[in-house]
Amino acid sequence: MWIDRKIRQLLRPKPIAIVEACSIGVVSALAAVGLRQSVAWLEAWRLDLAGAFPAWIVLPLIGIVGGYLSGFLVERFAPEAAGSGIPQVKAALGYVPIALDLRVAVVKWLSTSLSLGSGFALGRQGPTVQIGAALAAQLSRWTDTSPTYQRQLIAAGAAAGLAASFNAPIAGVLFAIEELLQDVSDLTLGTAIIAAVVGGVIARTLGGRGMVPDLSQLPIHFALAEIPLFIGLGILAGLVGVCCNRSLLASLKFYRQRFRDRSLAIKIAVAGGVTGILALLSPYALLGTQNLQDFLIVGDINWQIAGEILLIQFVLCWVGFGATAPGGLFSPSLVLGAALGDAIATGLQSCYQAGICPTNLVLSSPTVYALTGMSAVFSAITHRPMFAIAIVWEMTTQFDLILPLTIGSVSAYLVAEQLFPGSIYQHLLTSRGIEIDRPDLAQRRWVGLTAADLMQRSVETLTCDTTISAAVTAFANSSHRGFPIVDDGKLVGILTQSDLSNSQQQDRQTSISTLMTQRVIVVSPQDPLTSVLHLLDRHQIGRLPVVEGNKLVGIITRADIIRVEADLLNSTVSPFKTRPEPSYLVYRTQSPATGRGRLLVPLSNPQTADILLRLAAAIALEFNYELECLHAIVIPPASHPAETEVDLTASRQLCDRATALGKVLGVSVHTQVRVTHHVATTILEVINDRHIDLLCMGWQGKTSTPARIFGNTIDTAIRQAQCDLMLIKLSDKLQLNLPVNELLAPNSSLDALMRLTHLNRWSIPISGGPNSEYALQLLPALTSLSRAPEIHLCQVFAPTQSPPDLHNLQMAADFICQNLDTMPTITPLYADTIATAAIDFATSKQCDAIILGASRESLLQQTVRGNIPDAIARGANCTVIVVRKADRDSI
Template sequence: MTAPAWRRCRLGAFSTMWERHPGDWGVHLPRGALCALSREVLESAAGAVYAPCAERQIHAQGLLGRRSAPMTSDSPSSTVGTARPHHASLLDRLTSPFWTSETAVMMAGALLVGLLAGLGIVVFRRTVDLATVLCQERGLEAAGGGRWYLLLLPALGGLAVGLWVHALKPQGPGQGVAGIMESLAFHGGRVDLRGSIARIVGAVITLGSGGSAGPEDPSVQLGAAVGSQVGRAFQLSEGRVRTLVACGAAAALAAAFKAPLSGVFFAVEILLGEFSATSVSYIVVAAVAGAAASQAFLGSSPAFAVPQYELRSARELLSYFVLGCAAALVGVAYTRLLYWTEQSFEDWRFPGWLKPAIGGLAVGAIAFLGRPEVMGDGYATLGATLRSPSADVLLLLLLVVAKLVATTLTIGSGGQGGLFAPSLFLGAMLGLALGRLANAFFPAFSAPPAAYGMVAMGAVLASAVRAPIVAFLLPFEMTNDYRIILPLMLAVVTSLVVARWLERESVYTIKLKAHGIDPAAQRDVNIMRAITVGEAMAREYPTVTPATTLEALGELFHRTGHHGFPVLDEEGDLLGIVTLQDFDRVTAAGNTEGTVENIYVRDPITTFPDETLEEAVRRLGARDIGRAPVVDRQNPRRLLGVLSASDISRAYGRVLAQRTELRQRMARARAGLDGEAEFVEIEIPAGAPAVGKRIQDLALPRECVLVSITRRGRTVIPRGGTVLRPGDVATAFVAPSCRPAMERALAGRRNGEGT
């Protein structure tokens, strides 16, 4: 006896869907395990398990306004949700294969996002250039070249930015790359369009009026907003929206720097934080499209021209090692000073819309005192200095200090702009200074100072943003000169190692971590890691004995629809497992006599109830197994239950629904609190009032949402019935005014106690 024909048909259909769209199920398995697990998933009779995926299949067909006919139980294609109206037009029939293909839809989306982001960068850069010419060059001419104009211009620009941002009141995550990292980690890739417009226009004002910042972060904000809006317009899943956000950011950076490779790895290293071949292919398409669109209007010449360079001697590498150490110090100082300045302005009891004006006034004072090079993005000064590095060492080091102070004051006070360009400026001036020293002390084997400047640009960037591959590639792409790659790699790695030893966080993550936001940890919150085998397994499951006849076994397969059963001895101890494949292999030869004793698999792969589903699935996938007995870790022959792919799918869907509801609660809480809520982490000590209690029994404030619980290195999705234990670290989204009450409920602290 074999599986009924109707089951075989459904198996093939769903196996195809699983192979093509494993991400919809959230189960990231080795390729060989997909087919076995997808077959087992079909055995579940609960249609709700399949409904979300089927709905997405229908939804994918209607991305451009078309909708499939409703599925019916008697439709041959209802199982996979591909039924189409009988009156479909010829155009629909021709384009249907395209729009039902995930790869085709995502490639088209990535291409569209890349082109729109590239064109947006052209408009943004032209607008910034126009504002710079009008405010700085023409304005200075109209003021008769008076230095008082340099003093007042950044302050007036800061005042305009403060009023503009105050009027629009952007909601959601903060500005620039840090805000996008938070959006990707906690908000499903939703980048607020209104907030993005407010920050991009604010960046134009800041840069045009001489504020010390860069255009790259606003460019990334623009690209990410385009990706988010396109994904939401197509009504794609959150995972695909996040991919399109990364595509937009990569395209924007590629267009801004004329560096498509750097754009790709920026999205992978900093934003996504993980490598996926499928996602990277879409990001590459977007980056190429963005760079091409930008170069069509802005040209393709390299950003900087440096003298020809070659490594004269291996002894010169020692100079680049010292350069890497110095770059780490500058990058860490940049990170810490920026964070300190931002916190100081946040804590200052002063009207928020006036704070950027104060920062701008300080920048103007630096320019008034003789260092106007700190104004704007600094690219003009940087390029001219690299072409003819005639400044002395003290002046170059003074520019490093002046630019460091001016940038932290501009961004820390609330000015809008990016951190990439100042990093490059700091690196270039530092490298030129050390290059001149190297040429003075070791003229026989030292490269021109400009080469040191280019290498230091990458080294400071690496220590500030913690993206070594981007730091490798960006100077190379900006100069089209591969000859600096060896010293660049040494300096970047040295800088990165020293910077991590001095400061764990990057210039983007230090503020997020201070507010309890950890994008890296959130990326690691794989739902499969948050569910244990004991939570997902089936505790009541049919079993057989070695004496069970093959005829009885076949009837059991037919009646239950399962594909395997544990084999127990007379005392109920586990002996092995018998599968439908074992049964088919014997009965296909016409042998219907005999017992399970002759065909079952002894010493099967087992799992333990305290394992995570991720651990179990990896082990099962390596053997292409669709189900496994769950046994007691202390007594491996004691059967506790059975874990199958249908159990995995049900558990995943249940927790995914809870996480979706949790995200919606967070969004409502943020909206209700007018953006004043923050993420906090609270460790629950032994003896705390919450220990041993269920979350639903705690007197938590209404303005508090528990996001996750970290327990012994494992992230737990909190539920109402979750019992808290000593040592748990609760991450919560809470209004500042309610934080003391939450701390008392969880950890027993009183206001002002603890950290």
């Protein structure tokens, strides 16, 4: 007992947290120092080559090669490592499924070394944040921590990485708490502080000084009369920050449009070549980021040189950041701020000497203005003034700078927030469709759920005196698969069906106390949902008793958690009610697994099953997919799926039709019938279990469910399915069935199938983006159902837009010509309402089908001018096919 007590004391959370925080600090610091040294070595090598050989050849060539290798590593091994890295960490901490692990850390380290060493005007601090967070995430997996504690360790790793890069532990903690995690609990704050301090100390010991030169010999002083000048500098810095943020977002959009069909490696290589060419325009651009910053802070320069550096650095940052090259914005923003401060100070000095400024002008050293400008521009870009003040103050260790840093940073922040609300990282996430700073109500309720919110308070229990015979009767009369054992209101054990199965040799009048499991995994009512999920997964159990002390107050089952997010989508359903059990498989047929992917077709309406299967089979043949056909039998919520008797006659007929179609076309078809309470969650179960690549669903063209676009089932699938989606609304003339024996007839089966489809004239509204491209990719398969397809391309423009940009239309036409050997018609349309124009165009061309792409947000949340796919599908009399590509891209 003494040994067991000592072991438990050693394994208490706080000592473990301290050890883990120290380990994270050490590893993050070593990675940061290694990255700093590798970038410095590659920069020196690049400049040596530029001195030994013609610079106009060496610099662009190194930029191209280094950029290509960097992009290749990211694209091939870890797409999550593209760009700065801070948005990825911010999203991961916001419960967005983005990978952070050792693979990401290694690729980020190598790719950042290559990109920065080849001349990109970006910083290593953002990548170091992601590297530290990724290493911390990997450590948390090795030590098997809960998801909540894992987030705290990731934030600590980010803080340690930033502290090691700047030699600024306080700034690292502020950034992790203020920007990333937004949590100031004792454990979170303590873990981040320990990791940041350890990281900062090791980085200072191994890597020397930080990013600012020694200022002990320089005069760091100012007069109170200069406060208006610091305010003016802050205002200008706010304008520069707003301009920088807007231009960076514009550069990302520019690269996405111009390099849409190019790989990431090509895109970064082109940016590297342009960076090398631009570096030739100014000798100061040849300096490394560290040397350039030192030059701006302590160098004797004039306002023309400072302005030149400001302009060139701005353009270089625009070029590199838009290509999503591995590299951050911290160093470029500090250089921009130093250049702005120098330009202001030296410009005022020149005006004073020329007699333009008042004779009583008081002006301190340009170094003070350079450092104030650094803090102010940094504050304007990140919208974190306290972090900006702390980072410059810690790097300089000059307490006298606090007042000008505060004035400049706060002024810049107020201007930037007024003109461009939100930091650049928030806007980067928003541009990818990720909203974590302003989640909707369902998301807030989902993330904030606790065990008390989910548990069933009315719990069926047994006592220690219950006999085995009585327990068997209790299991037979209940849908539960486990009963808590309670003695005097206290939880003493749990009895499961597996425990009873081991009692066949015992007397039926024996007490169940000899069978029950006494070491029970429990949670408290305050435990978050993430901890509940962790325990269920780690111990592979189906239920968790909820206790206060030893008193049983409720129970949580897997079914309660599986249904919670789906129900939260409907605001009229309480998220805390008892959830039904998962679906139960009652019938299955399997064919040989010959395809390279799977296409799921839920079958419900026998009147449309054949044509829906025919369309799905055409795509399966084109992409070498197997067909997975699902029929769900819905039962009342009070019934248990595994214990309810159902009639399989109609279900097996649908499965037989699917199998017969597969034999005719040579497509491998698997079928299954499941008993369920909710069709939508059953579809999601099958998608995960069978690794579905494409979901093909039929739609009636209307819904009776309030607040739903396509209905409960389809809306839930659109929102949560992690696969491609094709939604089909069939016209009345396509609703035709064939007898199974006619499908199996060897001579007439294909002709009979062709009679199912009258899709000869196709209308494709073009809008650009990945979903429109995916619609074009599916078109060759779908038009294989037509003997002589006619394709009409259209794009709707505003009546005031003249001339129209036909680039997307022309690209779509070229794709069709190459893949279908047919010439489509191109028609620009002018209208205020996109849906009406698309429907009228299809009607005028007498089209049989419309196929269009729409993003996840377009279908469910952030529609513009109404929900366009919904409006077209409801208003068109022909067949309408809406496709959505799964969002697998990284930030």
